[in-house]
Amino acid sequence: MTDLKNGFRLAIGLxxxxxxxxxxxxFTVALNIxxxxxxxxxxxxLEDTAVNLLIxxxxxxxxxxxxxxxxxxxxxLLAPGIxxxxxxxxxxxxxxxxxxxxxxxxxxxxxxxxxxxxLLLAQFRKNKSSLVRAAYLSARNDSIANIAIIGAGIxxxxxxxxxxxxxVGVGIFAINLDAAREVFLAARAEHAEALG
Numbered sequence: 001m002t003d004l005k006n007g008f009r010l011a012i013g014l015x016x017x018x019x020x021x022x023x024x025x026x027f028t029v030a031l032n033i034x035x036x037x038x039x040x041x042x043x044x045x046l047e048d049t050a051v052n053l054l055i056x057x058x059x060x061x062x063x064x065x066x067x068x069x070x071x072x073x074x075x076x077l078l079a080p081g082i083x084x085x086x087x088x089x090x091x092x093x094x095x096x097x098x099x100x101x102x103x104x105x106x107x108x109x110x111x112x113x114x115x116x117x118x119l120l121l122a123q124f125r126k127n128k129s130s131l132v133r134a135a136y137l138s139a140r141n142d143s144i145a146n147i148a149i150i151g152a153g154i155x156x157x158x159x160x161x162x163x164x165x166x167x168v169g170v171g172i173f174a175i176n177l178d179a180a181r182e183v184f185l186a187a188r189a190e191h192a193e194a195l196g
Contacts, residue, residue, distance in 0.1 A: 008127075009059060011120040012135060016052035019045045022113045029106040035098035036091050036169035037149045038106055040084035041142070044172065045110070047079050048117075048138050055131045064194035066131055070187025073134045077180035081173040088169050095162040103165065104153030111146035114139055129190065134183045141179050145172045 023045035030038035051073055058069045118139040125136040148171055152164035 005059060008124050008132065009056060011124070012052050012056050012059075015117045015120055015135065015139065016049050016056065018113050018117055019048040019052065022110060023049065026106050026110055029102050033099040033102050034091070034094075034096060035103050035106075035165055036084065036087045037145075037152055037165050037172060038098070038103060039087045040081075040169045040172045041107075041110055041145060041149060043079065043083040044142060044145070044176070045113075047076055048142065051076055051138060052135060055135055058131055062194070063190060066129060067187045067191035067194055070129075070131055070134065070183060070190060073131070074180045074184035074187060077134070077138070077176050077183060081176045084169045084173045088166055091162060091166060097156050097160050097162045098165050100153045100157035100160075103156060104150050107146050107149030107153055111143060111150065114142040114146055118143055129186075133186045134179075137179045137182060141175045145175055148172075 023042055026038055026045060027042035029035070030042050054069060054073065054076075058066050061069070118136070121132075121136045121139055124132050127133075145168070148168045152168040155161075155164040
């Protein structure tokens with residue numbers, strides 16, 4: 001059990017570092033090309049950094065305290081969605097398509113980072129802890145979002161339309177809502193088990 005905990009600590013620390021590093025890359029590209037989906041995904045990288053650092057701190061805590069952190073994490077998972085809605089609203093006021101090739105390249109880099117994070121965490125995904133579940137679901141869902149961003153970049157190159165980027169941004173919002181729900185349900189079950 002100690003080896004598992006130490007292995008998880010190492011994996012989660014590395015995942016936090018990778019997320020923070022790529023946040024800066026993607027955020028810079030998003031602002032330079034005016035991409036809703038990259039902006040949402042970059043904020044998601046920052047949120048993932050915070051989530052993983054919080055998980056790292058809470059690993060040794062009691063099941064009851066971990067369940068409370070899990071419920072907090074469910075709320076944190078919603079932050080990228082709120083940022084996405086704001087950016088989408090701004091983009092509708094100025095509907096200019098983002099530069100397609102930087103969008104595609106940044107999405108490809110994000111996919112590589114998230115697949116690496118998901119692989120680091122996959123060995124722990126069967127653990128019933130809401131914290132472990134939050135970390136794994138976040139990396140897995142982000143990989144799915146990155147594939148959609150790459151697709152949006154390709155479609156934007158062919159159509160020079162703002163809509164692929166906006167649609168993917170809203171899709172990222174929906175994915176984060178579902179992840180927040182799953183983490184909250186796992187945390188609530190863990191909380192009930194700790195009390196009962």
